[in-house]
Amino acid sequence: MLQLLANEQEFNIIVEKVIREKVDARDGLSSTEVIRSYLEKNAKELGLPLVQAEVAAALLYDAVFDDVIAKEKDGPESDKEKLAKLVKDILQKFAEQLEANPVQQDLSYIEDELS
Numbered sequence: 332m333l334q335l336l337a338n339e340q341e342f343n344i345i346v347e348k349v350i351r352e353k354v355d356a357r358d359g360l361s362s363t364e365v366i367r368s369y370l371e372k373n374a375k376e377l378g379l380p381l382v383q384a385e386v387a388a389a390l391l392y393d394a395v396f397d398d399v400i401a402k403e404k405d406g407p408e409s410d411k412e413k414l415a416k417l418v419k420d421i422l423q424k425f426a427e428q429l430e431a432n433p434v435q436q437d438l439s440y441i442e443d444e445l446s
């Protein structure tokens with residue numbers, strides 16, 4: 332997670348993907364909703380816990396996004412710079428939370444489903 336934040340090129344790729352998802356969201360989802368959806372769908376590649384794997388992971392996502400939503404006044408429209416800052420803030424919160432309280436996951440059932 333911290334490597335992703337430190338690598339500007341990789342981080343910008345993530346931001347571009349989130350922007351594309353935001354543009355594709357036809358129902359006026361807020362930036363935080365689009366970001367959460369993206370992170371949940373791409374959790375494994377980003378080094379985040381899989382929401383569907385553990386209750387602790389779902390609680391972690393809820394805590395991070397509740398904190399962000401409480402601090403951000405976000406609407407359906409957002410420019411690239413604001414969205415990039417929001418993604419960075421969210422990923423930093425995940426890194427802090429996971430460092431303080433790692434989420435252990437049993438991924439064997441997911442591997443079985445994919446077989």
